[in-house]
Amino acid sequence: MKKLYPDAAAALEGLLFDGMHVCAGGFGLCGIPERLIDAIRDAGTKDLTIASNNAGIDGEGLGKLLRTRQVKKMIASYVGENKEFERQYLAGELEVEFCPQGTLAERCRAGGAGIPGFYTKTGVGTQVAEGKEVKNFDGQDYILERGIFADLAIVKAWKADESGNLIFRKTARNFNQPMATAAKICVAEVEEVVPVGSLDPDGIHLPGVYVKRMIIGAPYDKKIEFRTVRQKEVAA
Amino acid sequence: MKKLYPDAAAALEGLLFDGMHVCAGGFGLCGIPERLIDAIRDAGTKDLTIASNNAGIDGEGLGKLLRTRQVKKMIASYVGENKEFERQYLAGELEVEFCPQGTLAERCRAGGAGIPGFYTKTGVGTQVAEGKEVKNFDGQDYILERGIFADLAIVKAWKADESGNLIFRKTARNFNQPMATAAKICVAEVEEVVPVGSLDPDGIHLPGVYVKRMIIGAPYDKKIEFRTVRQKEVAA
Amino acid sequence: MSWTRDEMAARAARELQDGFYVNLGIGIPTLVANHIPEGVEVTLQSENGMLGIGPFPFEGEEDADLINAGKQTISELPNTAYFSSADSFAMIRGGHIDLTVLGAMEVAENGDIANWMIPGKMIKGMGGAMDLVAGVKKIIVVMEHSSKNGDPKFIPACTLPLTGKNVVDMIITDIAVFQRPDHDSPFKLIEMAPGITAEDVKARTTAHYIL
Amino acid sequence: MSWTRDEMAARAARELQDGFYVNLGIGIPTLVANHIPEGVEVTLQSENGMLGIGPFPFEGEEDADLINAGKQTISELPNTAYFSSADSFAMIRGGHIDLTVLGAMEVAENGDIANWMIPGKMIKGMGGAMDLVAGVKKIIVVMEHSSKNGDPKFIPACTLPLTGKNVVDMIITDIAVFQRPDHDSPFKLIEMAPGITAEDVKARTTAHYIL
Numbered sequence: 018m019k020k021l022y023p024d025a026a027a028a029l030e031g032l033l034f035d036g037m038h039v040c041a042g043g044f045g046l047c048g049i050p051e052r053l054i055d056a057i058r059d060a061g062t063k064d065l066t067i068a069s070n071n072a073g074i075d076g077e078g079l080g081k082l083l084r085t086r087q088v089k090k091m092i093a094s095y096v097g098e099n100k101e102f103e104r105q106y107l108a109g110e111l112e113v114e115f116c117p118q119g120t121l122a123e124r125c126r127a128g129g130a131g132i133p134g135f136y137t138k139t140g141v142g143t144q145v146a147e148g149k150e151v152k153n154f155d156g157q158d159y160i161l162e163r164g165i166f167a168d169l170a171i172v173k174a175w176k177a178d179e180s181g182n183l184i185f186r187k188t189a190r191n192f193n194q195p196m197a198t199a200a201k202i203c204v205a206e207v208e209e210v211v212p213v214g215s216l217d218p219d220g221i222h223l224p225g226v227y228v229k230r231m232i233i234g235a236p237y238d239k240k241i242e243f244r245t246v247r248q249k250e251v252a253a
Numbered sequence: 254m255k256k257l258y259p260d261a262a263a264a265l266e267g268l269l270f271d272g273m274h275v276c277a278g279g280f281g282l283c284g285i286p287e288r289l290i291d292a293i294r295d296a297g298t299k300d301l302t303i304a305s306n307n308a309g310i311d312g313e314g315l316g317k318l319l320r321t322r323q324v325k326k327m328i329a330s331y332v333g334e335n336k337e338f339e340r341q342y343l344a345g346e347l348e349v350e351f352c353p354q355g356t357l358a359e360r361c362r363a364g365g366a367g368i369p370g371f372y373t374k375t376g377v378g379t380q381v382a383e384g385k386e387v388k389n390f391d392g393q394d395y396i397l398e399r400g401i402f403a404d405l406a407i408v409k410a411w412k413a414d415e416s417g418n419l420i421f422r423k424t425a426r427n428f429n430q431p432m433a434t435a436a437k438i439c440v441a442e443v444e445e446v447v448p449v450g451s452l453d454p455d456g457i458h459l460p461g462v463y464v465k466r467m468i469i470g471a472p473y474d475k476k477i478e479f480r481t482v483r484q485k486e487v488a489a
Numbered sequence: 490m491s492w493t494r495d496e497m498a499a500r501a502a503r504e505l506q507d508g509f510y511v512n513l514g515i516g517i518p519t520l521v522a523n524h525i526p527e528g529v530e531v532t533l534q535s536e537n538g539m540l541g542i543g544p545f546p547f548e549g550e551e552d553a554d555l556i557n558a559g560k561q562t563i564s565e566l567p568n569t570a571y572f573s574s575a576d577s578f579a580m581i582r583g584g585h586i587d588l589t590v591l592g593a594m595e596v597a598e599n600g601d602i603a604n605w606m607i608p609g610k611m612i613k614g615m616g617g618a619m620d621l622v623a624g625v626k627k628i629i630v631v632m633e634h635s636s637k638n639g640d641p642k643f644i645p646a647c648t649l650p651l652t653g654k655n656v657v658d659m660i661i662t663d664i665a666v667f668q669r670p671d672h673d674s675p676f677k678l679i680e681m682a683p684g685i686t687a688e689d690v691k692a693r694t695t696a697h698y699i700l
Numbered sequence: 701m702s703w704t705r706d707e708m709a710a711r712a713a714r715e716l717q718d719g720f721y722v723n724l725g726i727g728i729p730t731l732v733a734n735h736i737p738e739g740v741e742v743t744l745q746s747e748n749g750m751l752g753i754g755p756f757p758f759e760g761e762e763d764a765d766l767i768n769a770g771k772q773t774i775s776e777l778p779n780t781a782y783f784s785s786a787d788s789f790a791m792i793r794g795g796h797i798d799l800t801v802l803g804a805m806e807v808a809e810n811g812d813i814a815n816w817m818i819p820g821k822m823i824k825g826m827g828g829a830m831d832l833v834a835g836v837k838k839i840i841v842v843m844e845h846s847s848k849n850g851d852p853k854f855i856p857a858c859t860l861p862l863t864g865k866n867v868v869d870m871i872i873t874d875i876a877v878f879q880r881p882d883h884d885s886p887f888k889l890i891e892m893a894p895g896i897t898a899e900d901v902k903a904r905t906t907a908h909y910i911l
Contacts, residue, residue: 044748044785045771047764070785095825103822115823118747119789119831126786127371130579131624133390135363135371138834139793142812142865145830154369154399163390175765180532180541180568186455187782189765191748194784198583214567219422220456221570222784224540226510226532226585239764245772246759280537280574281560283553306574331614339611351612354536355578355620362575366790367835374623375582378601378654381619411554416743416752416779423571425554427537430573434794450778457781458573460751462721462743462796475553481561482548 020181020231021210025056028204028230032169033062036089040125040165040196041069041079042172045242048189049078052206052234053171058085068092068125068165068199070118070192072102077240083111092165094118098242117145120162122195128164129198129227137162170200173234174223177207178216181225190222197227206234256417256467257446261292264440264466268405269298272325276361276401276432277305277315278408281478284425285314288442288470289407294321304328304361304401304435306354306428308338313476319347328401330354334478353381356398358431364400365434365463373398406436409470410459413443414452417461426458433463442470490684491663497631499524500661500680501590504629505531509587512536512621515559517631518590532568534586536617538577541569558617578617582624589625591618593632593657595647598696600657600672602630603649615652622653634662634693643667643676643696665690667698675699701895702874708842710735711872711891712801715840716742720798723747723832726770728842729801743779745797747828749788752780769828789828793835800836802829804843804868806858809907811868811883813841814860826863833864845873845904854878854887854907876901878909886910 022028039057043049057065058081065088072091073080082088083101090112096102105111116124117139127135136159140146150161172193175186183205185193197203205228258264275293279285293301294317301324308327309316318324319337326348332338341347352360353375363371372395376382386397408429411422419441421429433439441464492500498520505511505521509531513521522542525531533542535557542557543564551562572580580586593604602622605615622628632642643660660667666680676698678690687700703711709731716722716732720742724732733753736742744753746768753768754775762773783791791797804815813833816826833839843853854871871878877891887909889901898911 045767047748047767047771093825095827097824107822113823115825117826117830118785118828119793119835122785122789123366123368123793126579129583129585130359131582131584132359132371132373133393133395134388135368137368137793139831141834143830143862145826152370157369159369178568182568182570184455185782187763187765187776188746188748188750188767190455190782190784192785195786198579198585212567217456218541218565218569219420219426219458219571220453221572222455224570224572224580225568226534226540226580241762241764241773242767242771243773244762245756245774246762247756249758281556283537283556283560329614331616333613343611349612351614353615353619354574354617355582355624358574358578359582362790365794365796367793367795373582375620377623379619379651381615414779418779418781421571423552423554423565424535424537424539424556426571426573428574431575434790434796448778454752454776454780455782457783460781460783460791461779462745462751462791477551477553477562478556478560479562480551481545481563482551483545485547 020228022230022232025052025206025232026059028232029053029056029060032202033057033060035062036064037062037169038066038167040167040170040199041067042191042193042196043078044070044191046074046078046240048173048185048191048193050171050173050206052232053204054079054081058082058087063087064089066090068121068167070094070121072096072099074098075100090114092116092121094121122192124162124165125199126195128166129195133164134161136160165199167200170196170203172197172203172205174205174207176209176211176216177205177231178211178213180213181228181231182216182221183207183223183228184216184220185222194223197223202229203227204229205231207231208235208237209233256464258466258468261288261442261468262295264468265289265292265296268438269293269296271298272300273298273405274302274403276403276406276435277303278429278432279314280306280427282310282314282476284409284421284427284429286407286409286442288468289440290315290317294318294323299323300325302326304357304403306330306357308332308335310334311336326350328352328357330357358428360398360401361435362431364402365431369400370397372396401435403436406432406439408433408439408441410441410443412445412447412452413441413467414447414449416449417464417467418452418457419443419459419464420452420456421458430459433459438465439463440465441467443467444471444473445469490682492682495520497661497663500666501629501631502526504588504659505529510534510540510585512586512589512625514591516592518592521590536577536581538572538574539569541566578620581620584624584626586625588627588629589621590629590631591621593630594642595649596630596643596657596660597647598645598676598698600655601647602652602657603647604652606650618652622656627658628656629659629661630657631661634664641693641695643694645696701893703893706731708872708874711877712840712842713737715799715870716740721745721796723797723800723836725802727803729803732801747788747792749783749785750780752777789831792831795835795837797836799838799840800832801840801842802832804841805853806860807841807854807868807871808858809856809887809909811866812858813863813868814858815863817861829863833867838869839867840870840872841868842872845875852904852906854905856907
């Protein structure tokens with residue numbers, strides 16, 4: 018069973034349809050599935066509902082799909098730094114469901130784990146709780162949040178072995194891991210594919226069972242949103 | 254903040270009390286916190302409620318605490334192969350809550366993640382569902398299961414760094430990881446403590462935030478319950 | 490002539506498709522691993538936290554940290570990945586495992602299964618069986634057609650406490666194979682062991698099924 | 701004379717205890733890292749999946765795969781561990797982080813906090829703020845005592861949409877520090893900036909608190 022596809026368009030073939038739900042990994046521009054986003058843009062799939070922590074920035078990440086008006090609804094925790102998003106949202110062209118970051122991560126983890134709902138303290142007594150069931154456990158109120166399970170998950174990893182076992186790199190792991198589990202099919206883009214047996218079986222971040230198709234997306238020109246540095250202290 | 258203690262008794266000092274709830278890692282005899290179990294036996298703490306996938310075998314693992322009658326209640330998924338357990342259970346001396354293995358793992362993961370309850374298909378329509386809330390999501394029934402959060406978690410890992418970051422080895426990871434998160438305080442026993450910086454930060458299985466105290470339990474004489482082997486094919 | 494244990498396992502193995510991730514129960518289901526069809530690649534899952542189960546280790550190479558869900562020593566493969574019990578059952582409960590092969594004491598005509606306790610006997614616990622039948626995409630039961638007392642095991646309604654309600658997709662016994670396309674349909678008798686007739690099966694089965 | 705941003709951060713840093721795991725918000729809270737007391741070891745958590753945040757990298761050593769929750773490039777330490785967003789918030793929601801220092805637009809006398817949206821203005825989202833205030837053991841708010849318009853920010857009841865209900869443990873402003881021992885007690889004025897009197901604080905605060 019070969020999981021490696023020649024390019025993003027080939028890896029997404031037969032999986033895209035208008036109105037579909039997509040889970041997209043990444044945090045800000047860190048660890049986003051750039052190639053797969055480009056391929057969805059090129060495919061022109063419309064009316065997408067996308068669960069992603071952020072909505073990219075103008076012309077980067079999911080910002081590309083906003084620019085082409087392919088997105089009907091975003092489920093996200095933070096969408097700052099995106100003018101096109103703001104314009105569409107204020108014009109009522111884009112639906113947005115704000116979801117606390119941890120709740121979003123847990124909803125995807127839950128969806129992937131067959132858990133349709135769970136209770137959390139996060140958001141109790143806030144707008145986030147509106148319309149949601151409240152239940153008291155041991156004297157404390159919690160709200161019921163629903164699992165998310167999409168048609169397609171697109172994620173970015175560092176390395177894969179040929180069987181689809183993935184490892185991520187540093188904070189680029191973020192939402193990629195839970196998102197990968199939260200869909201009927203997950204397509205991954207990676208920087209490198211290594212032969213089976215090359216990765217430490219104790220060090221796999223996402224077992225191959227979740228990854229049905231993958232592509233090598235390298236070379237990546239990874240973007241940095243806020244470059245912060247310190248000066249080397251020079252001996253006086 | 255030094256987390257390494259000289260021995261199991263020292264690491265448990267001030268943490269034990271009669272009637273306490275304990276989460277214990279391990280699957281069968283694989284990856285069980287032997288030294289910490291011995292120390293609890295030696296401390297004589299009584300009326301324990303212990304969540305653990307298994308109850309050890311006679312005279313091994315949690316079987317030691319059963320023999321000394323320190324256990325009031327077990328929350329477990331499978332307790333075969335333990336005659337003393339059977340005797341106490343049939344005599345009504347030991348309370349047992351049977352919990353499906355995956356539900357037990359998820360209950361501990363949930364407890365550790367601040368989730369007091371979650372819905373699962375596991376056990377719907379069975380004895381396990383008795384007395385539990387049933388909720389229908391999208392046409393399918395699920396039952397409400399409660400998170401488990403204990404007074405103390407005892408786990409066994411392979412290596413720790415000095416800051417308490419843990420890595421497990423092969424299938425000895427099992428319940429140790431979720432159990433470690435599901436208590437007010439987690440004490441870990443490990444085979445080796447290495448200096449900070451020795452472990453790959455992308456390869457940590459349990460971040461040090463969960464591990465408040467630890468001991469080196471080596472050398473271990475790891476027991477095997479069912480030794481199964483194949484013969485080397487000899488050239489004819 | 491009824492099928493042997495190995496023949497039953499081989500029949501179950503014919504349900505394996507290339508790329509499947511599979512969980513095999515203890516007993517006859519374990520034998521399925523010996524009958525994986527040529528050209529079909531399957532990855533075996535062990536619910537104690539492993540994908541890619543290898544064969545039993547060579548003598549002297551047993552590792553106490555490397556066991557399957559039956560607590561037997563096993564070996565790893567080049568594609569092996571280890572994970573926690575929580576992650577393992579998230580995988581099972583979330584529907585990511587394609588197929589499981591399990592034993593059973595009873596299966597009912599509505600797909601109920603009982604395989605974890607007999608009232609009055611010592612209860613050992615359900616282990617991961619309830620999670621597997623609730624979560625895995627396709628559930629195949631492999632069992633003797635009749636109990637040691639000669640009683641049918643594929644019956645109108647389970648008499649023993651259930652492991653799962655309306656979950657079984659296929660039943661392979663030593664004399665017949667029953668299957669249903671979905672959980673709203675009745676089981677259909679689709680195969681019989683050599684020399685076994687539909688009348689033989691009918692005579693030894695109390696469950697309703699279609700032909 | 702009111703405290704500077706750095707003095708407010710230093711005051712918050714005095715709440716750090718040896719061995720604490722801490723999450724610092726953006727703005728003044730970030731400065732707390734510069735004032736960790738001698739002999740106190742704290743580990744900083746970043747909710748995008750990291751424990752053990754190091755300083756900003758040296759120029760030329762920035763790594764796009766290594767950022768904090770504010771999306772700034774950072775560096776790692778010898779004790780760093782990475783994990784997923786799901787695991788990160790499990791840690792936060794589960795009460796495993798000892799302390800968080802956050803900014804706020806408003807804090808109410810009952811411990812409510814509002815810091816994520818202003819009706820009529822573009823909503824950017826709550827990010828991880830709701831999870832942090834709901835889950836972390838101790839919540840310290842660091843904020844100016846008055847808004848740019850001169851309005852009090854520690855008030856009888858929040859007027860803005862809440863981030864969390866009855867969650868704040870301590871408030872550090874540029875003129876005073878308020879604290880409460882538990883979530884059933886009122887806040888108490890425990891410190892004032894040099895030259896600030898209890899009357900000054902009273903005059904600039906509408907929230908009820910005790911002395």
